[in-house]
Amino acid sequence: MLVIKDLHAKINDKEILKGINLEVKAGEIHAIMGPNGSGKSTLASVLTGRELVEVTHGSVTFNGNDLLEMAPEIRAHEGIFLSFQYPVEIPGVSMVNFMKAAVNEHRKYRGLEPLSASDFLKMMREHKELVGIDSALTNRSVNEGFSGGEKKKNEIFQMAMLDPKLAILDETDSGLDIDALRVVANGVNKLKRPDNAVIVITHYQRLLDYIVPDYVHILYNGRIVKSAGKELALELEEKGYDWIKNGDNA
Amino acid sequence: MFSIGVNYLSMADKTSTLSVRDEFVNLYLNNLDLITEESSELMNHYREEAIQYFRLLGIPSVKNEKYKYSKIEPLFGYDYEKYFAPKKILFNIDDIFRCDIPELDTHLALVLNGFYLPNRANKITELPNGIIMGSLAEASRLYPNMFKGRYNTLAENTTDGLVAMNTAFAQDGVFIYVPRNVVEAKPIQIINLLMSDENQLVQYRNLIVVEDGAQAKVLVCDHTLSPKRFLSNVVTEIFVGRNASLEFVKMQNEHNDSAQITHTYVNQQRDSHLVTNTLTLHGGFIRNNLFVTLSGEGADAQLYGLYLTDRTQHTDNFTYIDHAVPNCTSNELYKGILDDQATGAFNGKILVRRDAQKTQAYQSNNSLLLTADARMNTKPQLEIYADDVKCSHGATVGQLNNEALFYMRARGIGEREAKLLLMFGFVHEVIKKISIDTLRERIDDMVNRRLHGELSRCHNCLMHC
C-alpha cells in the first residue's frame, strides 16, 4: 500500500529526514516511536503534502502511484488521512460546513453525487456516536475553543467520516483522558479492516495496549533505527531511548 | 406605470474651465426655482445657508485628513445629468425590479434616482399602528412638527462640503416615523434604484425617527439598474428615542462605475439601542460616513460592517462615535476582503468626553488581502478625556491562514473551495449580527456567490448590472 524508499526531506534548509525506508501493507498497523524532534511529524507532513517540507531525495508510492506528485486534497481523496498532532482552529467555519465540503469532495472524486442534507446529517449523527463526540462540539466552528482532548476526538470523528485507506495518527493519545483514550482506540479498531492500514505515532505504550501494532519502528534523528514487533514498545517503556541514542541499534 | 412630469436639465453646455465648486454654485443659482418647486418649504429653508457653506468648503480633497484615503474630486470630473424633478418612466417598475429575498416580508419604500416613488399615487403610507413612511418632501408638508427640530439638526453642513451640498440640492428622499412604544417586527425596507440613460448625480435625504420605547428595523438596499455612471451623495439623519431600538442594515450593491458617498448621523437618547450593519457587497467607489452620538445615559451602539471588494473597487468606512454622557457602550466590528487591486480604508474615531465616565467602547477592524496589490489602510483614533473608561481597539490586515488552508486540503477540500470557506468564515462574524433571519440567510447566500466570483445580484432582478 505505502512504500517509502530512502526518503530525505528538509525544512528551511535543515535536513530532518535522512533516509527513511518503510513499507506498510493493507491490514497492518505500524507504530512509530522516537524522541521529541526526531522527525515523526515531519514524516507525516511529507505523506500529506505540507509545502513547508521539501523532499530532496527518495520516493513514496501509495498503491503504486507516486504520492509526492499529488496535491494534498488528492492524497486525501486517494485515502490518506492524518490525525494532526496539533489540530488547527478555523474560526467562522462550522464543523457542519467543513465536513460537508470534505465528504462531498471525496464523493465527487469517486464520481458520486453530493449527499442530500438529511443523509449528510444522518451520517454525522452515526459517526459522532462512534467517538462519543458531543453535538455541542459539531455545532461550533472547526476546533475553535475545543479542549486538547476534544480536538483529538474530533480528528477521529473526521477519520470515521472520511473512511481512509491509510490513517496516520500523530500523537492522537496525547491530551486524552483514560476513558477518552479507550473510546478513541475502540473507534480506530472498529474502523480497522483488512483493506486499510494505520500508522500510529505515539510516545506511550498505553495506546498500543488498545491498538495493537504489528510492527514498531523507532525513528531517531531522521532515520528508522530499529524495527520489531509489538514487544519493542514495551522494551522502550522500560529502558527509554538512551540505548538507542548510544548507538546500540543492533 | 408611472408618468410624472419631466423637467430635465443638462449641464453639458457649461464652460468646463470652472472649478467643481463654482460649477455647482452656479448650477444651484441657475436652477433654484426648479429645486425649490419640487421640494418643500421646510427643506428649502436650509438651502441658502448650505450653499454658502458649500461655497466655503467645496469638495473635500485628500489633503482633508478625514478624506485622506478617498479621492472625491475625480468623481466630479465626469459629466452628469442633473435634474430637479422626478423623471418620467415609461414602464412598470415591478417589471424590471423585484426584490427577491424569499419570505422577506417588508414595508417597502422605493426611491428612484433620489425621488420617492409613490405607492399607487400615495406619497405617504400610514400603517395601522401609526408608523408613517413615504416621501420626505411630502412628509415635511403634512407633518411639520415631526420634521422641525430634527431635519438638518444632525447633519454637519459646517464641516463637510458634501453634506452642505446635499442640503442645498436634495429635494426628496424617505421619511420614516415610528411612534412612541410601537414595536414593529416587520422590517421597513428602502430600495434605492438608480436608473438612467445618462450619467447621473443623485443627491437625496432621509429622515428616520424612532420615538421613545419604539422598536424598528430598517433595511436599505441600493441597486444600479442601468450601466451608466452614477454618483450618489446621500445624507440620512436618524433619531432613536429613550429606550427605543433600531436595527439599521444597509446593503450596497452597485456596479463598478457607480460611486456612493453616504453620510449617516444618529442621535441616541437614554437607554436606546442601535445596531447598524453596513454591507458593501459590490460597488465601484464607496465612502460611508457614520456618526453616532450617544447623548443619553445607558445608550448602546453596535456598529458592524462588511466589505467585499475586487478589481479596482474602493471602499472607505469612516465612523465617529461620540460618547457624550456617562454609562454608554459602543462596539464596532468591521471586516472585509480585498482582492485584485482593490483598495480600502477604515477610520474609526471614538470620542469619550470628559463627563462620559464608565464608558465602554470597543472597536476592531480586520481585513484579508488576497493579493499583493490589494491595499487596506486602517486607522483607529481614540480620543479619551474621561478617566474611568474601558476602551480598546484592534486592527489586523492579513492573508488567509495557511495552516487552516492545509488542514482543509488534507481533508480533501480543494484549494479554491478551502479558500472560499475560509473567506466566508472570516466575514460570517459580521453577517451573523443581522437579526432578521431571512435577510441573514439571503446575505449569506449572496456573499457566498460574491466570493465565488458571481455578481451578487438578486435572482429575480432582471437587470444585469
Ligand SMILES: Nc1ncnc2c1ncn2[C@@H]1O[C@H](COP(=O)(O)OP(=O)(O)OP(=O)(O)O)[C@@H](O)[C@H]1O
Ligand atoms: N516549521 C518548522 N520550522 C523549522 N523547524 C521545524 C519546523 N517543523 C519542525 N521542525 C524541526 O524539525 C525537527 C523534527 O520535528 P518533528 O515535529 O518532525 O518532530 P517529532 O518527532 O514529531 O517530535 P515530537 O515527538 O515532539 O512531536 C525538529 O527539530 C523541529 O524543530
Ligand SMILES: [Mg+2]
Ligand atoms: Mg510530532
